[in-house]
Amino acid sequence: MLRIFSTGGTIDKVYFDEKSAYEVGEPLIHHILNEAQVTLDYAVTPLMRKDSLELTDEDRQTICKAVVEAREQQILITHGSDTMTDTGRTLLDAGVPALGKVVVITGALAPAMFRDSDALFNIGLAFAAVQTAAPGVYIAMNGQVFPADGVRKNRERNRFERL
Amino acid sequence: MLRIFSTGGTIDKVYFDEKSAYEVGEPLIHHILNEAQVTLDYAVTPLMRKDSLELTDEDRQTICKAVVEAREQQILITHGSDTMTDTGRTLLDAGVPALGKVVVITGALAPAMFRDSDALFNIGLAFAAVQTAAPGVYIAMNGQVFPADGVRKNRERNRFERL
């Protein structure tokens, strides 16, 4: 059984024409997993709907607590890409790997609602990582499964790279 | 460095209007990996373009030889879903795990060219499995990473299930 926590980010950004605005909407993970014809058991818990630049320390503690207290050992977190590494570090500091959990953080550089998007691929990437990687905290982006403390987001090139 | 062998299957099916026919076209894996903004190094070797029901023993030997002789340790095979388990068994019989290789077979139940498809998710699934799983042969479908000798395709329900 897999637990999914959604926190927001580009992956869930939708366009509200009546507001002329573009905001994080409800988690699209169910639609993604249906389209992917996933048959594995999973449960989704939405924690927040924020751009990751807006996540506070309190938010990261909320995420951390949810991960630690979850009865599942396999946990996927959908998250904005800008501060994935910060949340990763918070989870490592909380001793998550020692609990035997495999936690994979992923998101997307283009919204799942877009015709061209890395969203579906990234969710697939994270889905496998959470089933096959050793206990630890990971970031799954740009086709790679990085240890959460061994990666950074390169802002200029808008992509993740090993430290 | 990751090596990708394409063999055909639904994932690469395209529609040729002028022939009023629907056939396996050129491998779409490059487009998929571009859309996914993958930054990992990989190389693609097209082996054949067949529906997996049409693969012969000779074809499976061709695939097997290519896998064994590849210098890479991480190998992804795109393949029709109907006989993935047969190819999986051929690779296990050839002693692939003992060579230290991680081989992941994937494909799709709907063509990558479709608006609604498991293709992108499955390629992501396989991409992570090939980086994190222990040496062995796997089938990545329906959101799961199955050991190749521990799964079957349920024809009635059109999905993969553990034996």
Added chain:
Amino acid sequence: MLRIFSTGGTIDKVYFDEKSAYEVGEPLIHHILNEAQVTLDYAVTPLMRKDSLELTDEDRQTICKAVVEAREQQILITHGSDTMTDTGRTLLDAGVPALGKVVVITGALAPAMFRDSDALFNIGLAFAAVQTAAPGVYIAMNGQVFPADGVRKNRERNRFERL
């Protein structure tokens, strides 16, 4: 009020993985019109689900009868592209323009289910033509609204051209 008759063709082709086959499925026109946020009243009558190369004289008579007997004056027909002109001619011979009706035949060169398709655009093209053109029979393809007896499908170039 607009009446839509669906006859099959590439526009409605779907892939049945379990049959490893690609066939005309149920009409996708409802999905297309929902996605287009169409608010005009319309009703859909499926007549058949055939590749237009397989339409018989009897089929064309069926289409013709349905058009003549429809109480609506604005009629859209979704159809395979290969024999649109034959159906067009049958309707002209039946004196449809003299009845004051505007009949527009359209379809697509790529299935509506594809990520890249002319389907949505063509349905839009036909939808406007049926509201603004003078009574007559038309073929709406490749961005143009052709009089049905003034166009042919160029097989080599897979497109419609004025005679």
Added chain:
Amino acid sequence: MLRIFSTGGTIDKVYFDEKSAYEVGEPLIHHILNEAQVTLDYAVTPLMRKDSLELTDEDRQTICKAVVEAREQQILITHGSDTMTDTGRTLLDAGVPALGKVVVITGALAPAMFRDSDALFNIGLAFAAVQTAAPGVYIAMNGQVFPADGVRKNRERNRFERL
């Protein structure tokens, strides 16, 4: 020969992940018309890239002048939906119909970049209207071709309705 003026609006909104922002990008009309396999001759002149709520009287005069001075008689304008009727009125006041021109304003309620969008259908709708409607100014949205002075955008229901 058809002339297309692009002014911005939701239809051309794209997401810039590095800015965490969602803005009007370059006109997507070329991509749309390629996907639609349009063979009619047309030329695109980008005038501005604005949300239509931000268009000033000066902007509307710019659009008006461009329409009046264009040598083409068939003109399509892509535009944000919120103030389409204002631009329509400006064109009517400038006596555009008397010049023998057919001007059709269209746009989209969801960006063309989205998997689900009215964009492609609306461009098709406008493309036909500009070829078959009598000289005048029109708004093509929600599957209908409205006279520009006979329609309003219903903000609560986010759609266009006849006055």
